[in-house]
Amino acid sequence: MSGIRLLALLFLLGLNHVAASEELLMSRIARPFPEAMSNLQDIIRAKGYVVSRVQRVDVGLTASGFKTAEYRIVFFGKPSEIHDLSVAHPELIPYIPLTIVVFAEGDDTLILTTDPLKLGEFFNKPDLLKRFDVWERDVRAIFDEVTHTP
């Protein structure tokens, strides 16, 4: 193996620790649903994202005659990213904007989302992988902050 190839391999091995992904990110918030919901949206906005909609799944279920605890979906993203990514990669549109599911479990609240790095298995393109990496770090930071807010 030539020196260049060996060094290139070392370089690639050095980077591969960022390639693996988890399937779901999930956290438990030790506070009731309304507080957790409000805090989550504040933190999302503080990270520079726009909350575009909150889907009230529980309201739809209840209106259809089903019993359910609070269950909402928060849609969020950055306007410039939504525009640029949807134009450059229309196949990605069914997976954007980002979402976080929020639901009550007793006095606690659970939040979950797909690990954005997981999207890299679906859409394996260099510019997208960089974007998914940023999303993953942001989403983890959001989860960490909302979970540990006193």
Place this chain on the structure above:
Amino acid sequence: MIRLLTLLSLLCLGANTAIAADSSAKPDGARLYAQRCSACHGTDGSGGVGVPLALPAFLSGVDDAYLRNTVRLGRPGRVMPAFTKLSDAEVDAIVTHIRSWPGQNRPETLSQERIAGNVARGKTLYKDHCASCHGANGEGGHGTGVTLSRPRNAPILAPALNNPGFLAAASDALIKTTLMQGREGTPMLSFLKQGLKERDINDIVAYVRAFEQLPSPPSARVLESESPVMVRESPYTIERTVEKVRAAVGAANMRLIRVQTLDQGFVEESKENHQQIIVYSCDFNFLNEALKVDPRVGLFLPCRITVVQQAGKVLVMSINPKRLSRIFNNAELNEMCEQMHQVYLNILEEVVL
């Protein structure tokens, strides 16, 4: 070029060394548990989506190897994921944290030796004493424990004894101990107290172990599918295509939730891009059933069909539910994912017909 690559390699080695040095610090088991486990198993191990871990009878009946292997291997198709990215030290720290909970008598390390028994006789005994809870073929109880739509009515779900993750994590000695002692606080009773002899229990253990020789059961199956997105090209204008999506959604007995641009809520109304339209809909009966099986399915709600006009083409798209099945690691959702796949497919075909 060589200098550049050398520099890059050194930078990477430096970064890895820093990571290694950082990882040499003792992992915080409580924090890891809070991050990776508490969402399903509860902050104090009292359970939730996942089974309650803090039952003293459970923790007194399983050794650390079982806990470590369960974290590592998970339960394929039974919600519990395999935490393959945790280091050994991190897994140990989580186990140590679980071991700090009160009320348990930490068992000695259990033997990994196989227990000899009569498989055929064990099959008969299993049918009489185990199948009513653990399933005729060891497939376990249904559901994911606590759901949104019904109260918790059992402290624990009967484990799937034929699950490859369980069989790899549980030694024969552990299974035997459970059968002999039972699990106080759960429906699992001591078989000795029910009149079975040690020989009978050995035969049941041998029968359960024989599940390993069978093909992976349907309850451990994850759907395979090639593409994360289903796409069709529409021969109609984008306006006509959206109309046809609305009609097709109605024909599929789904309630139309809303029709919006992709960037609605992100830009001023006057600046929305009407070349990217999303049609949201929902079958609330189906949703209610899906939430009973797994409350996490909201990740891909509401159902959506996307219509995009780009480069002179009108494309109709949806997610591929079969491709998403593995995200949930819940085989009980497989049938529903296949149903939704077919619903989406029918809508797409109807639209471009």
